[in-house]
Amino acid sequence: MTTKRMIAASEKMAILNEGMQPGAVVTELCRKHNIGSSTYYKWKKEAVQGMKEAVTGPSKEVIALKQENARLKKLVAEEALLIDRLRELNETLSRGKNDGRRLSQ
Structure with missing residues (x-):
């Protein structure tokens, strides 16, 4: 081989x-x-x-693929920001639930 x-x-x-x-x-x-x-x-x-x-x-196909690539990169960046915001919100809400309450033993 x-x-x-x-x-x-x-x-x-x-x-x-x-x-x-x-x-x-x-x-x-x-x-x-x-x-x-x-x-x-x-x-x-x-x-x-x-x-x-x-x-x-470049051919029309290459140009179209580059445009699609740019669009998808922007979409991924927006989704990553949304995920970060949701994580921060989740952490804030989780801390708020435990404030003022004792944890059961």
Whole structure:
């Protein structure tokens, strides 16, 4: 069973660059660097997508996801404040119940 090895981004870029050279054979390149051809093509697809986003800007989907993320972060912050307020109120009310009364033994 093979284990995944982490390959640095700079190494991936070097492998992709080598694969784009005239006369490069992907199967030989993959064998040389001990990676699968599917891995090479996945990296190539991701690189092309990254270049596309660099030129055209983020897609509508990415923009929508960022907006949704911001909305959810705000909601979580509001809920956290509410929880803190409720805890404080609970502590205050708990102290008030015990004031003036003796605890049973």
